[in-house]
Amino acid sequence: TLTAGLFLMVPRTARAAALFFPDAPHLTGYSNIVDLGTFGRIGKDMRPVMHIVSYARPLPPWLKWRGTALSRFDGKRWSEPPAPVLDISHTGMVEVAGTMQRSRRDAGRLLYRVVVNSSDTGTLFIAGIPEFINVAAPRLVRTAEDSFRVEPATGEKLEYEVSAHPGPALLEPLGKAERWRYLQLPPIDRRIGNLARAWAGASDPMGAALGIETHLRQDFEYSLEGSTQPVADPLANFLFVTKRGYCEYFASAMAVMLRAMGTPARVATGFQSGYYNDVSGMYVVRASDAHAWVEAWIAGRGWVTFDPTPLGIAPTGFLSRVNMYFDAADSWWQQWVVSYDTGRQASLANQFADRLRSFMYGRRQARGWRAWITAEMPGNAWKWGTGAVALMLLAAAGVWASPRVLLRTRRSARLYRIANKGGSPGDGRALYEHMLKAMERRGYRKPGWFTPMEFARGLPSGESERVAQFTSVYNSVRFGGNTAAARELARELEQMLREFGKA
Numbered sequence: 386t387l388t389a390g391l392f393l394m395v396p397r398t399a400r401a402a403a404l405f406f407p408d409a410p411h412l413t414g415y416s417n418i419v420d421l422g423t424f425g426r427i428g429k430d431m432r433p434v435m436h437i438v439s440y441a442r443p444l445p446p447w448l449k450w451r452g453t454a455l456s457r458f459d460g461k462r463w464s465e466p467p468a469p470v471l472d473i474s475h476t477g478m479v480e481v482a483g484t485m486q487r488s489r490r491d492a493g494r495l496l497y498r499v500v501v502n503s504s505d506t507g508t509l510f511i512a513g514i515p516e517f518i519n520v521a522a523p524r525l526v527r528t529a530e531d532s533f534r535v536e537p538a539t540g541e542k543l544e545y546e547v548s549a550h551p552g553p554a555l556l557e558p559l560g561k562a563e564r565w566r567y568l569q570l571p572p573i574d575r576r577i578g579n580l581a582r583a584w585a586g587a588s589d590p591m592g593a594a595l596g597i598e599t600h601l602r603q604d605f606e607y608s609l610e611g612s613t614q615p616v617a618d619p620l621a622n623f624l625f626v627t628k629r630g631y632c633e634y635f636a637s638a639m640a641v642m643l644r645a646m647g648t649p650a651r652v653a654t655g656f657q658s659g660y661y662n663d664v665s666g667m668y669v670v671r672a673s674d675a676h677a678w679v680e681a682w683i684a685g686r687g688w689v690t691f692d693p694t695p696l697g698i699a700p701t702g703f704l705s706r707v708n709m710y711f712d713a714a715d716s717w718w719q720q721w722v723v724s725y726d727t728g729r730q731a732s733l734a735n736q737f738a739d740r741l742r743s744f745m746y747g748r749r750q751a752r753g754w755r756a757w758i759t760a761e762m763p764g765n766a767w768k769w770g771t772g773a774v775a776l777m778l779l780a781a782a783g784v785w786a787s788p789r790v791l792l793r794t795r796r797s798a799r800l801y802r803i804a805n806k807g808g809s810p811g812d813g814r815a816l817y818e819h820m821l822k823a824m825e826r827r828g829y830r831k832p833g834w835f836t837p838m839e840f841a842r843g844l845p846s847g848e849s850e851r852v853a854q855f856t857s858v859y860n861s862v863r864f865g866g867n868t869a870a871a872r873e874l875a876r877e878l879e880q881m882l883r884e885f886g887k888a
Contacts (some may be wrong), residue, residue: 419633808862
């Protein structure tokens with residue numbers, strides 16, 4: 386016990402811990418180069434690479450965590466242009482958006498903290514349009530493709546905070562040099578341009594882009610298996626022979642087709658959404674969530690995001706739930722053991738002191754109880770005793786009040802409050818998200834592009850009617866301003882959870 390207590394009380398750093406774990410996983414699944422035919426195997430890597438905490442509100446589903454964009458294409462490989470980067474000098478929080486962007490009032494901001502487990506590239510993965518970034522690094526740079534990275538890249542854990550607008554981006558002009566860069570193509574198979582025009586029809590650039598996106602989503606198959614034999618033209622092989630591939634093929638095909646029709650386009654790389662771990666309260670992004678999509682510059686709209694890749698099936702069930710507990714335990718270990726330093730030591734001691742003071746003496750001043758304890762302890766026993774007792778208290782709390790128990794308690798309290806006193810439109814949204822999580826545990830996950838009612842109608846008979854009724858009440862609370870109906874919504878959710886065996 387004493388050894389364990391000393392282990393927690395002695396400050397350490399992630400660098401020191403790495404000496405004991407030389408084979409700890411690095412950031413996999415992401416690259417600032419897309420090489421067709423060699424990228425698919427990472428889709429099977431389920432290791433977490435990022436953890437995100439949202440400060441303000443739940444993050445929207447199907448977010449894209451953009452790392453960078455690639456505009457150079459040689460027929461097989463996409464890469465970043467050899468353009469100079471812009472140094473951003475900062476102390477703490479730094480503005481990375483102009484006044485017009487920061488003054489927008491058309492949507493609330495996303496406020497979140499990202500922890501990249503091990504960053505070999507120094508890339509900041511950002512959801513939304515960043516306006517402020519807070520990162521402790523010697524140098525923060527902005528690339529020609531509006532991405533951010535820290536230098537030097539150490540390969541260690543990277544933490545940063547972001548305030549971002551959910552989008553879309555404001556319209557900005559595209560210069561002649563930039564337009565030329567986003568239209569460059571190597572010699573390509575003539576059939577690719579012909580196919581693009583056939584899919585686009587007589588539409589304007591926006592309609593043409595949507596037509597190409599739709600055909601790729603509907604007529605082609607997503608597969609993690611790449612070609613086993615080298616091919617001379619992997620893109621033509623994908624479009625006219627195999628008609629199956631992973632996200633890099635879909636994104637590359639759409640970007641090349643748009644360029645062939647005169648629409649500036651680039652391939653963006655990063656990660657797709659991830660999932661919310663209600664055990665740890667964090668969003669988890671795995672290596673298998675690595676993704677590529679398309680950004681096209683549309684006149685009158687600016688840069689617009691398109692994703693031509695058919696969606697895969699999110700893992701659900703018992704094993705997925707078990708993984709959440711393992712990930713929550715690993716996050717706790719990383720925070721309080723591997724990265725345990727003087728700051729967290731003080732935090733742990735202060736939290737213990739506050740709890741003990743409240744428990745023993747109510748609102749009495751801390752001086753009295755501390756003097757009483759230290760009077761009974763010789764020398765530095767107070768310092769070590771506090772840490773040891775704190776360790777035992779945390780261990781007991783971990784057994785008695787697991788995150789699942791605390792989550793249920795908070796949920797029950799909120800349901801009770803709304804069911805008896807009513808609620809706000811924001812409470813309606815929270816109740817609807819509780820319902821979605823319950824349905825997801827039953828194997829029904831709502832796609833991001835479905836409206837609530839479309840999701841309800843797509844469920845099997847029995848489930849559909851129940852969720853449709855719930856959704857109807859939710860719409861009246863959330864969008865109709867009928868806050869009185871929040872009570873009914875809370876009672877319906879309680880009934881659903883009881884029937885699901887999750888109450």
